[in-house]
Amino acid sequence: MSRQKELPARSAVPTELKWDLTLLYPDDQAMKDQLKQTVSQAHQLHQLAGHLGDDGETLLKALQMSKSIGEALEREYVYAFLRRDSDTTDAQATELYGVAEQKATEIETALSFMDPEIVKLDQEKLDQWLQSVDGLGEFKFALHQIRLQRGHVLTVDEEQLLSRLSRSLSSADTIYNTLNDADLHFGKIKDENGDTVELTHGNRSQFTESTNREVRKAATLAYQKPYHDLRNTFAATLNSYIDSRNSIATLRHYKSARQASLSANQIDEQVYDTLVATVNQHLDLAHRWYSIKKKALKLEPFYQYDIGVPLAGKDLLRTTFAEGKQMVMDALQVMGPDYIDGLKKEFDNRWIDAAENRGKRSGGYQIGVYQANPYILLNWTDKLYSTFVLAHESGHAMHSWFSQHHQPSEYADAPIFLAEVASTFNENILTEYLLNKYRDNRELQIFILEQSINGFIGSIYRQTQFAEFEDTAYREQQKGRTLTADYLDQISHQLVEKYYGPNVKLVGTDTQSWAYVPHFYMNYYVYQYATSWAIATTLSERVWTKQPGALDRYLDFLSAGGSADPITILKRAGIDVTNGQYLNDSLKVLQKRLDQIEGLLNL
Template identity: 35%
Template sequence: MKKPLQRTEIPVHEKWDLTHIYPGLEAWEDDYGRALTLMAEAASYEDRIDSGAQLLAFLRTNEELSFLYEKLFVYSSLRQDEDTRVTETQALLDKARSLGVKIKSAVSYFRPFLLSLEKETLDRFIGEESGLDYFKKDLYEEFKYKPHVLSKDKEEVLAQLGEVLSVPKTVFGMINNADIRFGDVTGEDGEKVELTRGMYARILEGTDREKRTEAFHAYYKPYVGLKNTIASTLASSVKSNVLFSRLRGYESPLQRSLFADNVPVSVYDNLIQTTKNHLAPMNRYIDYRKKRLGLEELRVYDLSVPLVEDFQLEMPYGEAYETMLQGLVPLGEEYMGILTQARTSGWIDVRESQGKRSGAYCWGPYGTHPYVLLNYNETLDSLFTLAHEMGHAMHSCLSDANQPRISAQYTIFVAEVASTVNEVLLIQHLLGTTSDPKLKRYLLNHFIDTIKGTFFTQVMFAEFEKIVHEKCAAGEALTADAFSEVYLSLFQTYNPGVVTDPELQYGWSRIPHFYNAFYVYKYATGIASAVRIASRILEGDQGTVESYLAFLKSGGSEYPLELLRRTGVDLMTPEPITELLLLFDKLVGQLEAL
C-alpha cells in the first residue's frame, strides 16, 4: 500500500487554487472586519423596519453579510481540509464558525418580525420600493409559513426547547460514533481483532463467506444489545416530529417536511406504491446473484460481494478525465468547454495526501467557481466519483453564472440529479465502447448495485419512516419490537428471496438518517429523475439536452418539481419511477446474458 504523499509533492495542476477566493490571509481578515461592520448594521434595524425603504435597506445589508460570510467560511473550510493537522487553519475555521453564530443571533429578530406582519402591510412595503422586487419571491416564500407560526410567547418557548428536542439525535450520534464497540472477528493472521466499520465493508465485499457471516453477527451484536436504548431515542425523535406538526397546524409530519419544497404528499406515496408494484426485477436480480455465487440461499451478507472475480482496472487521473469527457460529449459544446477548462483552472484537488480530509465533495462560494475535493486512487470507482463531483460542479457553475445571488442555490431535492446524470452517461458510454466481457459484467454489476442502494433501499427507508410516524400519531407505542416488526416486514418485501438472520430485524437501529425524518426519499427521486433525463439524451433528444442545461442554469429560481417538469420529468406521475425500474430489469437481463 502506497504511503500518502506530502502536499508539497503534488504538482500544482493537481491542486485547487484558493487564491481565486482570497489571495492570502490579509484579504480574509479584511473581509472578516467588513462582516463585523455589516453585522452591527444589520442588527441595528431591529424595531426600526416600518417602511419599504427600511425593509430594503435591511435586506441588502443582510444579503451582503450572508455572501461575505459564505466566502469566509468556505475558504477557511477548504484550507482546513487540505491538511486537517494544521493548527493555524483550525483556528481560522473556528473563527469563521464563531462569526456565523454571532451573525445568526444578530439577525434572529427578522423572521419573527416578517411573520408578524399582515400580508397587506408586506404588499404595501413592496409597492413602495421597486428594489424589493428582487427580494419579493423570497419574502412571500417565507411568508407562506405564517399560518404555521404560533404566538410570540409560544415561539420563544419552542425556540428554548430546540436544544432539548435535539437530544435524541445527539444521543444516537454519541452511541453510534463514540461509544459503540463491535464484536471480534478473525483477522488475516488467525488472531481475533475488534471489528471496525471500514473493516466490515471490506469483509462484506470479500469472497470468504465464513468471514462475512462472522462479521455480520459481530457488527449487529452491539445494536441488538442496545435495542431498547436506541428504540427510546428514535421513538423520542418521532414523537417530537408528530408533536411539532400538530402544534404548527400541519396535517402530518410528512406534510410538514415536504412543505418547504412545495412537494405534495402524493409524490411520496407515488414513489413507494409504484416501486412496490414493480419489485419483480429485484426478485430476478436476487435469484441471479444467488446462482452466480453458487448459494442455496442468499443472505444479507451476500449482497455486496462483487459478481466479477479478480477484476482490477487501473486508470491514471489524466486518462480518467479524458474518459469522463468522452462520456459526457452528448451534453454539448458549452458544457464540455467549461468541463475541459475546469481541469487546469484550479478547481480540483486530486490526490490523497498526509492529513487531507478523506472522501470527496464539491463546494464553493458564489462569485468564484466550485471547488472539488478528491482522493483519486486510479480505480474505476474513483472515475465514477470524479464524474459525480464534476456533475455537482457544473450544476453550481452554470447556476451561479446565470442566477443572481438570491436564487443561485439549488435545493437538496435536485442536488443529486446532475451528479447522477453524469454517472449514467459515463457508464453507458463505457458499456457501449468496451469489448471486454469482464469489464462489461463489472460495469453492469456496479450500475445495478448503485440503483439498488440509491433507489430500492432508500424507498424502503422512506416507507419505514412513514409507517412509524403514522403509528405514533395514532397513539401506538414505539418499542424495539414495534420498530423491528415494521423493518423486517419491509426488508422482506423489498428484498424478495433473501433469507433473514434474526439480527436483521434490528436494522432500523443503525440508520442515522432516521433522525432527519423524510429526507432519504430524495435520493430515490433524484436517481429516477437523472435516469430519465440521461436516457432521453442518449436517444439523441436535443430538446432534452437544451431543457436539461436550462435546468442546471435555473438554480433555485423555482420549486424543484417545476424545474424537473421542464426537463420532461414529472414526479407527480409513476412514469419516471417505472422507467427506472424497467432499466433495472434490462440491466439484470444484460448481466444474465453475459
C-alpha cells in the first residue's frame, strides 16, 4: 500500500485489507438478536440473587451461567466495537456500539450481586464445596481472586448502583476517542516533493521522520496545533476521567486509584515506584542517545522534531503489508510449528484491518474473542515501523490464541501486567532476525539498531515519563486540584525536559505531549509497557539463543492466560519481578545497542 494524498472512504478500502467481521456475525441484526438473548440470560441469572450461599450446586450454576453470558457478551460487544472503530463517522456503527454499551451495562447490573455474595461466603464452607461439588474446582482461582477484594466490594445495592452509572463514569473515554479520531483535523502540509498532502494520525511519522527539516518541522507543528487549540477541552476530559477513577477508588475503600488498579492483579505498588526510580537512575542512556543523533546528524541546535530522522540517511526496508507479513513470519520461525500455525491463521483469514481510512480509529491494537479469534487494527504506512507494529500486535494475538486453546474462558485473558510481554517479545525477535539477516550491511545495521533503540526509548523511557505524569495528575486531582490545561502543560513540560535532557531543544506547545495519549484513559496502564519491554527483552534473548527449555517455558507462559497471578506466571517463565534486577538487565542491552551504533557511526 502506498501513501495516498487523501484518505479513502471505508467503502473504497480493498476487502483483503479489512477484517472479516462475519467470523463473528453475518450482519448487525444477527448480533442484535443474539444480544437480546444474552440480556435475557443475565436476567435469569439474577433470579439467583441472595442464594449463592445456599449450597455448592447453586454457586456452581451461577458461575457457569455467568461464564456463558461473559463469552456471548464478549463476542457481541467486540463486534460492535470493531464496527465503530472501522469508521467512527459511520452513524449506524456508532449507534450499534451505543446499543452494545447500554446492554453491557444492563447485564453488568444484573450480575452485580455475585461478587458481594461470593465475598461473604464462609471460607470453611467454600472449601468443603470445592472438594465435594463436581465442576466447582474449575472456578477455584476465580473465586480466590474475587475474595481478595474483601473490604473493597460493596453491598449488592451499591454494586448495582455503580453498574448503572458505569457508562456515565466512563463517558470521558468515549468523548476523548471521538474527539481524537473523528473530529480532530491536522490540516495539510507540503511533502518532500512540494505536493500538498493531508496530515493524519497514521501518516504523521512519514513526515516527522523526513530528511527534509522543513517538512518534519511543519508536520510536527501542524500535528500539535489542534491539540493546543482544544487544550481546555482535552484537559476537562482528562480531569473528568481521573476524577471518576479517584471517586470509585474512594468508594471502594482504596487509598488511591493506583492502589485500586494494581491490587486487582496482585501487583505491589512498589513495582511502580521501582520502575520510576530505576529509569530515572539511567536517564543518562536516553540522553546519550540524543547526543549520538545530534552528533551524527550534525545539527545545532538539535530540535525535538529532529529526533525522528533516520541515521542511515533515508527510510530503509520499506515494506508493503504483504511483505511485512512475510517478514514477521520469517522472523518468528524460531517459535516452532504451533506458533507459526496460529500466525498463518491470523494472516490468511482477515483477522487484521490494515489500511487507514477516513474516520478509522488511529494507532493499533489487538482484541481477542474467546468464541472466535483475535482481531488486529493497524494503520499501515509501508514503513518498517508498521512491520514492527504488526509483529507487536501479532504477539498479543498469539497470546490470546494460545490462552483460548488452553484455558476456560474465565482464565483466557492474561492479567494486564502481562499483556504487553508477548507483544514486545515479538519486536525483540524481529530485531534479532533483521540484525542477523543484514549483519554484513553497515547501513542496514545502523537502521535496525536505531529501530531497536527507539523501542527502548519509546517503551521504557517514554512510558515511564507518561507513568510519572499520570501518577502526578491522579495524586493532585485526589487532593482537590482541578487539572487545567495550564497545570497539565506545566507538569508535562518538566517531565519532557527531564527525559529529553540537555541535547534536545523543545518546540511548540506542551499540550500535545499529554493530550494525544489515549492510554491515559486506561487507568494506570502505561507503566506496564516499560515493565513488559524489560521482561520481554530477557525472555526473547533466551528463546533466540535457544537456551534449553526457554521456548517451552515461553509457550507455557502464552498458554497460561490468567490462570494464576502474574508474579507466579512470570516466575514459571523464569523472570522474578519482585526486584528491579530485570530492569537493570534490560537497560544493559540498551547500553550494548548504543555501543554498537556508536561504533558503526565512528563517533
